[in-house]
Amino acid sequence: MTAEPVPLDRTPDARTPRYVPSDIEGKWQRQWEDDGLYVAATDASRPKYYALVMFPYTSGDLHIGHWYNYGIADAHARYKSMRGFNVLMPMGFDAFGLPAENAAIDRGIHPYTWTMQNVERMTQQIKTIGGMYDWSKTLASCLPEYYTWNQWFFIKFFEKGLAYRAEAPVNWCPKDQGVLANEQVQDGLCWRCGTPVIRRNLEQWFFKITDYAEELLDFSQIEWPERVETMQRNWIGRSEGVQFDIPVVDSDQKIAVYTTRIDTVFGVTWVVLAPEHPLVDALTTPEQRDAVKAYQQQASKQTEVERLATDKEKTGVFTGTYAVNPVNGSRVPIWVADYVLGSYGTGAVMGVPASDERDFIFAQKFQLPIIPVVVPEGWDGTDLAAAYTDPGVMVNSGQFDDLPSTISKVKVAEWIEELGVGKRTVNFRLRDWLISRQRYWGTPIPMLYCDTDGIVAVPEADLPILLPQDAEFKPTGESPLASHPTFTKATCPKCGGPARRETDTMDTFMDSSWYFLRFADPHYDVPPGFDQEKAGYWMPVDQYMGGVEHAVMHLLYSRFFMRVLRDLGLTDQSEPFKRLFNQGTILGPDGLRMSKSKGNVVNPDDYVGTIGADAVRCYLMFIGPWDQGGPWNVQSISGIIKFLNRVWAVATEPRAVTSPDAASDAKLLRAVHQTIRDVTEDLEKFRFNTMLAKLMTLVNTMYEVRTSASVAAWDEAVRMLLLMLAPSAPHLTEELWSTTLGLPYSIHKQPWPAWDEALAAEDELRVAVTVNGKPRAELVIPAAVQDDEAHVTALALALPRVQAFTEGKTVRRVIYRAGKVLNLVVG
Ligand code: ANZ
Numbered sequence: 029m030t031a032e033p034v035p036l037d038r039t040p041d042a043r044t045p046r047y048v049p050s051d052i053e054g055k056w057q058r059q060w061e062d063d064g065l066y067v068a069a070t071d072a073s074r075p076k077y078y079a080l081v082m083f084p085y086t087s088g089d090l091h092i093g094h095w096y097n098y099g100i101a102d103a104h105a106r107y108k109s110m111r112g113f114n115v116l117m118p119m120g121f122d123a124f125g126l127p128a129e130n131a132a133i134d135r136g137i138h139p140y141t142w143t144m145q146n147v148e149r150m151t152q153q154i155k156t157i158g159g160m161y162d163w164s165k166t167l168a169s170c171l172p173e174y175y176t177w178n179q180w181f182f183i184k185f186f187e188k189g190l191a192y193r194a195e196a197p198v199n200w201c202p203k204d205q206g207v208l209a210n211e212q213v214q215d216g217l218c219w220r221c222g223t224p225v226i227r228r229n230l231e232q233w234f235f236k237i238t239d240y241a242e243e244l245l246d247f248s249q250i251e252w253p254e255r256v257e258t259m260q261r262n263w264i265g266r267s268e269g270v271q272f273d274i275p276v277v278d279s280d281q282k283i284a285v286y287t288t289r290i291d292t293v294f295g296v297t298w299v300v301l302a303p304e305h306p307l308v309d310a311l312t313t314p315e316q317r318d319a320v321k322a323y324q325q326q327a328s329k330q331t332e333v334e335r336l337a338t339d340k341e342k343t344g345v346f347t348g349t350y351a352v353n354p355v356n357g358s359r360v361p362i363w364v365a366d367y368v369l370g371s372y373g374t375g376a377v378m379g380v381p382a383s384d385e386r387d388f389i390f391a392q393k394f395q396l397p398i399i400p401v402v403v404p405e406g407w408d409g410t411d412l413a414a415a416y417t418d419p420g421v422m423v424n425s426g427q428f429d430d431l432p433s434t435i436s437k438v439k440v441a442e443w444i445e446e447l448g449v450g451k452r453t454v455n456f457r458l459r460d461w462l463i464s465r466q467r468y469w470g471t472p473i474p475m476l477y478c479d480t481d482g483i484v485a486v487p488e489a490d491l492p493i494l495l496p497q498d499a500e501f502k503p504t505g506e507s508p509l510a511s512h513p514t515f516t517k518a519t520c521p522k523c524g525g526p527a528r529r530e531t532d533t534m535d536t537f538m539d540s541s542w543y544f545l546r547f548a549d550p551h552y553d554v555p556p557g558f559d560q561e562k563a564g565y566w567m568p569v570d571q572y573m574g575g576v577e578h579a580v581m582h583l584l585y586s587r588f589f590m591r592v593l594r595d596l597g598l599t600d601q602s603e604p605f606k607r608l609f610n611q612g613t614i615l616g617p618d619g620l621r622m623s624k625s626k627g628n629v630v631n632p633d634d635y636v637g638t639i640g641a642d643a644v645r646c647y648l649m650f651i652g653p654w655d656q657g658g659p660w661n662v663q664s665i666s667g668i669i670k671f672l673n674r675v676w677a678v679a680t681e682p683r684a685v686t687s688p689d690a691a692s693d694a695k696l697l698r699a700v701h702q703t704i705r706d707v708t709e710d711l712e713k714f715r716f717n718t719m720l721a722k723l724m725t726l727v728n729t730m731y732e733v734r735t736s737a738s739v740a741a742w743d744e745a746v747r748m749l750l751l752m753l754a755p756s757a758p759h760l761t762e763e764l765w766s767t768t769l770g771l772p773y774s775i776h777k778q779p780w781p782a783w784d785e786a787l788a789a790e791d792e793l794r795v796a797v798t799v800n801g802k803p804r805a806e807l808v809i810p811a812a813v814q815d816d817e818a819h820v821t822a823l824a825l826a827l828p829r830v831q832a833f834t835e836g837k838t839v840r841r842v843i844y845r846a847g848k849v850l851n852l853v854v855g
Pocket of ligand 1: 267269286287288289292302367368369370371372373374376377379380382383455
């Protein structure tokens with residue numbers, strides 16, 4: 029036990045008569061803020077804990093999903109703080125981007141005004157959660173003091189060869205009139221508005237994330253949910269294969285193809301070019317020209333996802349030209365087909381219908397030959413009914429016949445390399461990060477175009493390039509900044525001549541790729557835009573908490589960004605987020621995803637104003653495991669309210685001790701220590717629902733001994749209960765602790781209670797007794813004898829319920845799990 033058993037003061041004037049959340053919540057929020065209770069300072073003498081929630085878009089109103097993330101994350105951070113960690117838990121705003129711009133367009137107000145109003149409003153709403161967010165460190169990414177550094181980083185990336193400009197087919201949303209990253213196209217639709225996405229060619233800025241593809245597959249420094257790592261791994265999509273050249277008949281041209289199945293190369297019966305492949309024009313014969321052109325046009329309307337869909341009808345056209353398979357000299361037609369993507373591998377593939385399902389269907393449709401090359405063991409030579417894609421035995425493959433395909437895969441690759449026609453290569457699905465946006469509400473890209481000097485970076489001294497307030501930002505398909513009267517005009521820093529400014533702005537994932545560094549000191553105003561010393565203390569983020577929808581974009585870009593900063597010598601860390609937790613989704617009361625059209629949206633403000641923030645926080649924790657979410661259920665909320673009122677009552681109501689007895693004290697003491705032990709473990713493991721359930725059980729036990737526990741034991745239980753509940757219900761516990769009971773302010777600065785294993789141990793244990801596998805009885809034993817197998821066995825054999833099944837038989841074997849189960853094998 030920790031404190032001296034001083035009876036708590038419950039004189040009538042000291043106790044607050046009734047639990048009225050609205051009387052206490054605002055009061056404590058202001059008090060904590062005035063006292064700077066949660067302002068985090070670097071302190072090398074203390075272990076740090078950087079708890080971070082994904083900063084919100086400035087979308088307008090705080091919804092219940094924000095509460096689910098920020099309220100529960102706060103409880104965890106508060107727990108860590110009580111555990112003695114120096115906790116940084118900042119909050120900022122992801123304030124650039126389309127949602128803000130679209131909303132501004134709809135309402136006819138400037139994105140800046142609209143965004144800053146939202147920042148103001150959302151700040152007030154987040155404050156009602158009663159979190160330990162350090163508002164002295166807040167930031168908004170749309171402010172020049174922030175985005176200056178996006179520009180500074182961009183220039184560094186450019187100087188390092190990691191930012192480059194290229195013409196590339198892009199995903200284009202015809203409704204938003206903007207380019208979308210691959211990750212922003214979901215099932216061929218724009219992730220924001222659901223409009224079908226089309227393909228278009230544009231000059232764009234890219235970040236070379238592909239340079240880090242291999243390194244980004246290393247997750248050894250971080251502890252993330254398996255599924256997020258898997259999503260990133262798949263997104264990066266590393267594959268090992270062979271790239272080799274296929275010569276074109278009667279020409280000097282060669283077609284480079286990439287395959288992961290070089291063992292099937294003898295079965296090639298055609299070659300396919302992607303419709304956008306640069307050789308298509310040169311290889312198309314005059315007779316085929318019209319058909320090929322029409323096909324290319326058709327293909328440009330489709331997204332990559334649509335083109336790759338396995339259930340899609342296979343289409344293609346013959347170019348009129350042939351190629352020669354370099355391994356066996358066979359002449360094969362060259363086709364154009366949209367199932368081959370221009371942006372992957374070499375944009376050309378060899379068709380092997382016998383071994384690839386897609387190719388098999390293609391061959392059937394266009395009556396192309398099918399030559400089996402890898403067949404199942406014992407194949408009888410008949411035609412294949414479908415592609416055989418498993419490993420097997422080689423046939424029709426010259427010197428490789430009869431070898432297992434697993435072996436020939438290596439052998440053929442070596443042979444191809446000896447012949448000098450190709451080599452083994454590693455390919456990645458990961459594409460470079462498209463940074464350009466043809467939008468207004470983002471960071472201007474700090475680059476210039478000069479007729480003499482070409483592409484030139486803005487000199488650092490000229491930063492920031494401010495986003496002009498007076499641009500026409502309606503979507504036209506062109507960058508709004510391009511039509512600004514003065515923005516585009518600049519002077520080339522190299523030759524002093526006129527230069528044109530880049531008018532695209534940056535993808536907002538740029539903002540979120542480093543904001544966690546800036547939180548260390550958000551007004552730091554010299555390069556590199558974050559205080560390296562402070563960030564060095566706080567980083568990496570110990571616990572990052574947010575939605576799983578960011579598994580590949582934000583979370584991959586941030587890992588990339590951190591590595592670039594490392595290679596620029598700006599940090600010695602590679603991973604931004606050590607641990608990650610993805611909370612689940614709160615559904616509407618009907619169990620469906622909340623949406624305005626379904627009318628099932630729960631507005632947290634409505635509840636906070638009535639039942640209070642503490643009840644909302646606790647209720648959200650109680651819904652289920654945090655990573656699973658669940659439906660909002662008004663009935664269960666009343667259970668939480670009842671619980672909080674019972675806590676209030678045990679802490680405030682005077683007790684009449686009618687029959688004091690030592691057994692009650694012992695029972696209470698044990699319950700307290702067991703609860704501390706279990707609640708601590710639950711909090712460590714993010715099990716907030718079971719944590720609360722255990723606190724409820726403790727309160728029940730307190731009620732059982734209400735009239736029989738001593739003052740000392742009771743008051744100690746009250747103190748421990750309040751400490752344990754403090755992370756979850758910060759206002760109620762502060763009020764009871766500091767005001768009602770007059771204990772030292774603040775409860776949130778108290779150490780987390782410790783438990784004593786001996787005190788937590790049960791006096792008695794219940795051991796299940798089975799006879800020949802069937803449960804027959806329950807044996808109550810003193811905890812002290814639990815490890816004595818012979819003793820426990822003897823006690824069990826004395827039970828009449830057990831004797832009924834052992835009578836006249838011999839005990840052949842005893843299998844005992846100490847204190848839990850005793851299995852008797854008799855016969
Ligand atoms: C011949 C072959 C035979 C293939 C076979 C597969 C099975 P991953 O693992 O994803 O890298 N491919 C290559 N480039 C392509 C592109 N630009 N568009 C569409 N498909 C492309 O897959 C590599 C395989 O995907 C390659 O191996 C190629 O088809 C196809 F029995 O080559 B394969």
